[in-house]
Amino acid sequence: MNSLPHASTKSPLSLEISGISKSFGRFPALKDVSLQAHDKEFLALLGPSGSGKTTLLRVLAGLESPDAGEVRFDGEDFLSLPVRRRRVGMVFQHYALFRHMTVAQNIAFGLTVRPRAERPAKAAIQERVRELLALVQLEGLERRFPAQLSGGQRQRVALARALAIEPRMLLLDEPFGALDAQVRRELRRWLRELHDRAGVTTVFVTHDQEEALDLADRVAILKDGELIQLGTPNEVYENPATPFVFDFLGAACRLPGVVAEGRLLVADWETKAPKTAPTGRVQVFFRPDEVAFAPGDGAGLAAQVRAVSSRGPDVRIECLIEGQVMELQTHGHTMPPGVAPGLAVRIKPLRPQVYAA
Missing domain, CATH: 3.40.50.300 (P-loop containing nucleotide triphosphate hydrolases)
Structure with a gap:
């Protein structure tokens, strides 16, 4: 930038x-x-x-x-x-x-x-x-x-x-x-x-x-x-x-959600809604490299790991989330704990952007 x-x-x-x-x-x-x-x-x-x-x-x-x-x-x-x-x-x-x-x-x-x-x-x-x-x-x-x-x-x-x-x-x-x-x-x-x-x-x-x-x-x-x-x-x-x-400005992941009473609900994940988020049905966007991984019993979106590959310092993790295949990324050669093909994990978008559906 x-x-x-x-x-x-x-x-x-x-x-x-x-x-x-x-x-x-x-x-x-x-x-x-x-x-x-x-x-x-x-x-x-x-x-x-x-x-x-x-x-x-x-x-x-x-x-x-x-x-x-x-x-x-x-x-x-x-x-x-x-x-x-x-x-x-x-x-x-x-x-x-x-x-x-x-x-x-x-x-x-x-x-x-x-x-x-x-x-x-x-x-x-x-x-x-x-x-x-x-x-x-x-x-x-x-x-x-x-x-x-x-x-x-x-x-x-x-x-x-x-x-x-x-x-x-x-x-x-x-x-x-x-x-x-x-x-x-x-x-x-x-x-x-x-x-x-x-x-x-x-x-x-x-x-x-x-x-x-x-x-x-x-x-x-x-x-x-x-x-x-x-x-x-x-x-x-x-x-x-x-x-x-x-x-247009970069790789994007998108999921439907709902905003009500200041809370954002996406599938089975609930979090505080951004201040500018509209109320009602929304589209939630996040960058594939701005996510945190947690074990399957943690907080976040339920996901199934399908494949993992490394390219230089980047680790690409293909996940199935709400019926969509998404390629997520982490940086620095570090594999998140509990991430391997076939395992269930939880994905937490770190900076979701919310728009009216």
Whole structure:
């Protein structure tokens, strides 16, 4: 989970999105979406395919026009500005580098195509390219062509090109989607450090929950074109607003239950209900690694152990609970006492989340 200080607690709003809606034919891609980003904040737009996150990013970039709503940046009507005057740097999933240009020429492109009156001097462009090559850790590769680079290096060039124009806002559309898992992990922290050094407001689209929670100051979770929850990584993970958010942000176990008079009853297990729990029939969610095991005559949900396996420091315990097969986990190479295939045990969810059924 991201442990960096959150920009939202320190700086004023720079980006204000109000009531944005967008349809493609009869398909509503965005439905009255409103959210804000603070100055120099790293905001992640997270959601499954079709949630509207990329459409919202394209509205900010000027690649789509909304049907309704308003976008303001530093108090200015952003949608009324021509794309060139928005000073937005955009990085796509597949780099979009010019194959016939060197690394240096790709990075300098946004500066060299400016109108003559606005174009920096040649020496100033060269100096800017040198600064960016150092920033993205590609010194010495300026004469190479994209085909001579690895995927991770190409994405760094794309980021340097986006930063060359000194953007007010950096938009990243699944920038690591074309890279393998190991490279994604290596670039993740580097991107966060790059954002902090560059000092720009960044909006980052991803469907990767771990990536969003690790990188962002705040996370906006979208589903079917609607904003479901907006908060810090810790807020959305620890207090999911809906069953969808709980399920989307990590492995989940779910059982039906009943809340009455401040007590939660799930099968034959009774405990104190969370303060925010609704009364009546509910759905109870818990993480498979946030459980305690007890002998079959102890307190908790009755379970039958079906299989046990180890993978590194994790122990996976497959249990049958209320007719459902659930794969639970413990960490640290330690097998809970009394847990073995065929034995009856008791399972106690440590931090259940309760939602209306």
